[in-house]
Amino acid sequence: MFHGSCLCGQVLYEYSGELGPIAMCHCSQCRRAQGSAYATNSPIQASEFRFVTGHEFVKAFESGPGKQRAFCGECGSPLYSRLDSKPERLRLRIGTLKTPIEAKPSYHIHASSAAEWYEFTDGLPRYQALEDGPLV
Numbered sequence: 796m797f798h799g800s801c802l803c804g805q806v807l808y809e810y811s812g813e814l815g816p817i818a819m820c821h822c823s824q825c826r827r828a829q830g831s832a833y834a835t836n837s838p839i840q841a842s843e844f845r846f847v848t849g850h851e852f853v854k855a856f857e858s859g860p861g862k863q864r865a866f867c868g869e870c871g872s873p874l875y876s877r878l879d880s881k882p883e884r885l886r887l888r889i890g891t892l893k894t895p896i897e898a899k900p901s902y903h904i905h906a907s908s909a910a911e912w913y914e915f916t917d918g919l920p921r922y923q924a925l926e927d928g929p930l931v
């Protein structure tokens with residue numbers, strides 16, 4: 796079981812499934828949503844994810860047609876994104892995990908949108924799209 800929370804701690808969640816491959820997403824939306832060079836995301840099964848507390852604080856912003864970005868309305872922590880067309884999958888922002896994980900990031904996506912000040916130094920593959928990564 797994985798546990799995680801937002802910055803203020805109002806929103807606690809747990810996840811009983813497997814983490815998918817971890818992607819560092821450099822798309823301009825993720826960069827703005829995180830205020831950083833990229834978002835670090837893993838596809839997870841929505842059916843295995845649940846909020847333990849603070850569900851009422853969770854808000855969603857539709858950043859594009861059919862794309863919801865869920866975040867804590869109290870502190871602003873990004874939690875996951877979800878496509879209306881693929882409701883069975885969430886893309887968890889793994890920086891919110893409290894449970895230590897062994898997995899490391901697998902690749903960069905939307906690398907062509909990377910901030911001009913970001914330097915790729917880890918040698919990992921860089922993809923353009925691959926929006927959702929391989930299937931979990």
Ligand SMILES: [Zn+2]
Pocket residue numbers: 801802803804805806867868869870871872
């Ligand atoms: Zn919060």
Ligand SMILES: [Zn+2]
Pocket residue numbers: 820821822823824825826834905
């Ligand atoms: Zn992105």
